[in-house]
Amino acid sequence: MRALAGPVAWRSLPGDPEFRRGMRDIAATSLGISAWALVAGVATAKAGIGTGVAVTMTLAIYAGSAQLAVLPLLVAGSPLWVVWLTATCVNLRFVIFSALWRNYFGHLPLARRLRIGYFSGDIVFVLFLRRFPAQKPEAGQEAYFWGAAISNWLAWQIPCVAGVFMADLIPIGWGLGFAGVLALLGVACSMLAGRIELLAAGIAACGAVAAFALPLKMNILVGIAAAVAVGLVTEALFPPPSRIVARGAGDGRGDAPGSGE
Amino acid sequence: MMAPDGWGDTVTALVAVAGLAVITLVTRGFFLIPEREVQMPSWLRRGLRYAPLAALAAVLGPELVMRDGQLISTWADARLPAAAAALAFYRFRPSILGVIAVGMAVYLPLHIGLGW
Secondary structure, three states: OOOOOOOOOHHHOOOOHHHHHHHHHHHHHHHHHHHHHHHHHHHHHHOOOOHHHHHHHHHHHOOHHHHHHHHHHHHOOOOHHHHHHHHHHHOHHHHHHHHHHHHHHOOOOHHHHHHHHHOOOHHHHHHHHHHOOOOOOOOOHHHHHHHHHHHHHHHHHHHHHHHHHOOOOOOHHHOOOHHHHHHHHHHHHHHOOOHHHHHHHHHHHHHHHHOOOOHHHHHHHHHHHHHHHHHHHHHHHOOOOOOOOOOOOOOOOOOOOOOOO | OOOOOOHHHHHHHHHHHHHHHHHHHHHHOHHHOOOOOOOOOHHHHHHHHHHHHHHHHHHHHHHHHEEOOEEOOOOOOOHHHHHHHHHHHHHHOOOHHHHHHHHHHHHHHHHHHOOO
């Protein structure tokens, strides 16, 4: 068995084909993410917490949904523990994701694992799992991760900070943020590998709509839990040839990684 | 209270932001932090494969069919034709950039022009 590689050297990244592939895969979504970030930046500035705090917040938190969730609380002067509890709940899906990251990067040193955790947003996660569906360490994974993660960071932070400074120039009523929803829709489409996945996605969407009234965005977790349960039951009833993300869909490139596992 | 009209408020806001950054780090890194692998039942491990797609769908569902916490009750909502056009385009040509472009091309005129 091949010994697991240590952390990649930063200097080797720019020339690494997997690093470039990660950047390319993110590029397809970045138009939508950037439009969304711009709107989030405007919203942060309009909350009236001061430009300095708004920029610091954007750069430090790097979690759009949590940022938008806590803004009204900050403005209303809610106690810190309410602010922090809200952000934690909105971020709970990342705890689930981190269990999967462990399968790929558990062998790396702690400092590198933490860095990977901090930069692993939603889009990076789904693109990574589409690229490496077999949940085990392979060569090139960390390079792909950083290609995607660094590009995603830039695609989010630059427009978000720009949004803070240009809050009065950007017409928020145009609904530019919908581009972010469309980017997520495109990524979701590229992950629909089979009927069980389609069913699981439908269940998750319906569950999240039905449970929308729950506080702290808990409806997202309800949707995920329902989809996982339905996926497992359906898998047991109909042993599937299909595997999630078994097709290297993407933008027509991506060589099929096979059925993993 | 958090308006930038005093050092106290700014300091409070920065403490809040520092805490929020730690929360990002700890939630995203949760199972990456322990040195030894956390044992997980195999059914859960299998089931978590559905988590990424499910999380996307759970975010998307309300974004597409709800407004102000209610299921929308009209077809005159620019998001519906935009999403339908984007999905149709994806079947014809699987490109994420295409989904965004086609979706926005349908959404913006309906939303800005007709107020849908």
